[in-house]
Amino acid sequence: MSTAVITAWSAVSPYGTGRAPLAAGLRGRVAPPESAGPEEWTAQPDATARLVPGFEVREALGKAGTRGMDRLTGLTAVTVRELLTHETAALPEGDLGTGVVLGTAAGSAQGFMEFTKASLEGDRPIDVMPSKVPNMAMNRAASASAIRHALKGPNTTVAAGRLSGLIALDQAVRLLAEGRAERVVAGSAEEYSAIRAHLTHAAHGDALVLGEGCVMVLLEPGDTATGRPLAEVLAVHHRVAPQGEFTEVLTAAVRTALAQAGVEAESVWAAVPGEAPGVAGAQERQVHEDLFGPQVRSRAASVALLGETAAATGAYQLAALLSEPGAPGRIALVTATDPDGPVGCAVLRLMTDGEST
Amino acid sequence: MSAAEAAAAPRRVVLTGCGALSSVGNGVAEFTAALRAGRVGTGPITVFDTTGFPSGRGHQVHGFDAAARLHRVRPEHTGRATQFAAAAARMALDDAGLDEAWLRERRGTVVVGTTDGEVGELDLLTESALTIGLGAFTGAALGGTATGSLALGVVRELALTNVESSTIATACAAGNYAIGAGFDAVRNGRAEWALVGGADALNRKTFAGFARLGLIAPDECRPFDADRVGLLTGEGAGLLLLETEESALARGAHIYAEVLGYGLNCDAAHPTAPEENSVARCIRLALENASVKPEEVDLISAHGTGTPTNDTTEIAAIRQVYGDEAPRTVGIKAMIGHTMGAASALGAIASALAIRHGFIPPTANHRSTDPECAVDVVPNESVPADVRIVQNNGLAFGGNNAVVLLGRHEDRGHEDRGHEDRGHEDRGHRSRGHESRAHQGHGNESPRGEYVR
Numbered sequence: 001m002s003t004a005v006i007t008a009w010s011a012v013s014p015y016g017t018g019r020a021p022l023a024a025g026l027r028g029r030v031a032p033p034e035s036a037g038p039e040e041w042t043a044q045p046d047a048t049a050r051l052v053p054g055f056e057v058r059e060a061l062g063k064a065g066t067r068g069m070d071r072l073t074g075l076t077a078v079t080v081r082e083l084l085t086h087e088t089a090a091l092p093e094g095d096l097g098t099g100v101v102l103g104t105a106a107g108s109a110q111g112f113m114e115f116t117k118a119s120l121e122g123d124r125p126i127d128v129m130p131s132k133v134p135n136m137a138m139n140r141a142a143s144a145s146a147i148r149h150a151l152k153g154p155n156t157t158v159a160a161g162r163l164s165g166l167i168a169l170d171q172a173v174r175l176l177a178e179g180r181a182e183r184v185v186a187g188s189a190e191e192y193s194a195i196r197a198h199l200t201h202a203a204h205g206d207a208l209v210l211g212e213g214c215v216m217v218l219l220e221p222g223d224t225a226t227g228r229p230l231a232e233v234l235a236v237h238h239r240v241a242p243q244g245e246f247t248e249v250l251t252a253a254v255r256t257a258l259a260q261a262g263v264e265a266e267s268v269w270a271a272v273p274g275e276a277p278g279v280a281g282a283q284e285r286q287v288h289e290d291l292f293g294p295q296v297r298s299r300a301a302s303v304a305l306l307g308e309t310a311a312a313t314g315a316y317q318l319a320a321l322l323s324e325p326g327a328p329g330r331i332a333l334v335t336a337t338d339p340d341g342p343v344g345c346a347v348l349r350l351m352t353d354g355e356s357t
Numbered sequence: 358m359s360a361a362e363a364a365a366a367p368r369r370v371v372l373t374g375c376g377a378l379s380s381v382g383n384g385v386a387e388f389t390a391a392l393r394a395g396r397v398g399t400g401p402i403t404v405f406d407t408t409g410f411p412s413g414r415g416h417q418v419h420g421f422d423a424a425a426r427l428h429r430v431r432p433e434h435t436g437r438a439t440q441f442a443a444a445a446a447r448m449a450l451d452d453a454g455l456d457e458a459w460l461r462e463r464r465g466t467v468v469v470g471t472t473d474g475e476v477g478e479l480d481l482l483t484e485s486a487l488t489i490g491l492g493a494f495t496g497a498a499l500g501g502t503a504t505g506s507l508a509l510g511v512v513r514e515l516a517l518t519n520v521e522s523s524t525i526a527t528a529c530a531a532g533n534y535a536i537g538a539g540f541d542a543v544r545n546g547r548a549e550w551a552l553v554g555g556a557d558a559l560n561r562k563t564f565a566g567f568a569r570l571g572l573i574a575p576d577e578c579r580p581f582d583a584d585r586v587g588l589l590t591g592e593g594a595g596l597l598l599l600e601t602e603e604s605a606l607a608r609g610a611h612i613y614a615e616v617l618g619y620g621l622n623c624d625a626a627h628p629t630a631p632e633e634n635s636v637a638r639c640i641r642l643a644l645e646n647a648s649v650k651p652e653e654v655d656l657i658s659a660h661g662t663g664t665p666t667n668d669t670t671e672i673a674a675i676r677q678v679y680g681d682e683a684p685r686t687v688g689i690k691a692m693i694g695h696t697m698g699a700a701s702a703l704g705a706i707a708s709a710l711a712i713r714h715g716f717i718p719p720t721a722n723h724r725s726t727d728p729e730c731a732v733d734v735v736p737n738e739s740v741p742a743d744v745r746i747v748q749n750n751g752l753a754f755g756g757n758n759a760v761v762l763l764g765r766h767e768d769r770g771h772e773d774r775g776h777e778d779r780g781h782e783d784r785g786h787r788s789r790g791h792e793s794r795a796h797q798g799h800g801n802e803s804p805r806g807e808y809v810r
Binding site: 042104106119120127134139140142147152154178198199201241340 | 407408409410411471472473474475476479480482483484486487491494495496497498499500502503504505506508509512513516517518519520521522523524525526527528529534538541542545561562563565566568569570621622623624625626627628629635642753754755756757
């Protein structure tokens, strides 16, 4: 069986729309600016975060088919548009079609709660906005992206907190390995919202700066890829530390992933942690210190630059690796931990020099 | 995966344990009895206030004592959907004759499908925020409202660690998506077992959405009926324990069915309406993946929501694949409501029970079949039948389709070790041995065509 290769990627990030601004920002190790959040229910007037600058769904995507569309769906759909416009417009559509695998934490919590609020406060409990109803399915972002680009393959929305990006990558690789799709667009996304800010600050402290955005990669089978391979996915392995024993379980997950990839820890060129808040992130850093030298740990940009990006983090970690200059053939690794227990590791072989992005 | 794993031949995957929570019964025995009796679980919804809605009827789970069912997950700190997932997983484990230690000794996968995750918790948070303001947001709310909570609840309840865990939020096809993910993982050696299925809890948000679209039936859900007007929202969970055939035979497990294969695709056409050609294509993908010919399928457990558009489109897709000789096609949502992410998981369990116990669950609440849905829907009363292969449909908002094929496990090379010697109640059908599947008819037990005008 051939492995899967990443042949394109794009993003909508606090640095702007498209791959180039994100790649440049990460390479330069410059944090994007904070700006004021949208005016919406529970928003605090002075709240700021690392937002996608000036992002409005209907401005970004046009008026057709976007009425009521939530921000999470908009961020995802723009990313998929950027990915397919710039890299793969001429790709043939095979019998199995192109799949989509999107990682999310909880869909649009703001959208869900505002919908319920309308039901509670309206003259009648059914006085909710009909145009918002399609948002109520948590697969809206993945399916709307498919609709906009006629992507008729499997269409998976996967939720695993901060592991979502890594597991989306894993599911995409599996769909290709099983012959269930010709190509898969995979990644993860997170919207900034006032509700998400309250939930995150209550859990992890008010000092945490939130970020948002979406990164999607195009995966193809290694032996039939039509695009130039940027990275090969060698292994993905994840587990759960239900009692908060992140160090022990993550170490086992990293060692398993390295073994499955057939590489030694010593040959890892860059290791990028997920930078989870709290004890999960602290123990993750400890694992990296135990396994990798300081150079390996600092070769790629830290996703902490982007703020707390929750479900989008895993995809941003891939972007950090794909943006980093170096010789083709480098082995790179990302890890992820979620404060609720999941931990995981992906091992890649970088096949680009990182400059041309 | 490693080179060694990749090189291994695919393994046969069997279903050996079922856990079910539904409006018609909790546990596989109650669920089986209800399906056989054609029992309908409709009643007033009490988990949220339905005052002011056109109708407050739905399919609520009753008699669910979370504290009694759950050993580790604390109900007071856990949303209802996660409670359902964890309890149904424990039921499936018990039903399979396995224990936690067996799971812990082997690499496993837990995948739970859902439409809403813990949106019910977000509903409560909304009410609370409207009342007390920002103080409603507590430190536990982020994790408690995360969709990934459902699969993690299973992992926590069973104290697992060497397990891959994810929640699939592909709306109302999510249960079949999860089963497919588990099937692939076990089949290819990435996992030795899988606990997969779906769970959802009734909540105001989704009820209000369906009510706003005018899709909720005033009295009962009537799939494929000429006078159908809509669905009834429901809740519940269906969890399935999958393992390799080798493992099941070695430990003398009773095997409900073999997972033969599945298909996934996306209409990529409309946010809420299904598309006939695309649904037909998904059925063909599943049949091809399972190496099953259309004439070998004995029963279709339809998505069958009871909405005008779904049922007409779904039956047209079925007839596109099967022609005029479509197998009997039933909609169990008449009995259990639309349980959202749990729907296709409970449909898969119903399919497995049909195979194991030799009966076809009926389409309840049926008066007269819509001429646009010209199939034998097995109205109102279950019928005994020799069921060898079942197609289980899951169709979702967003045009997401997922179809799973289950088949009777043919114990090749172990002819003396049939299912009927393991103390189960069903002895009503004879094994058909190893005749070619293609030679099996669809049986003549039901009043085929009687309701087709």
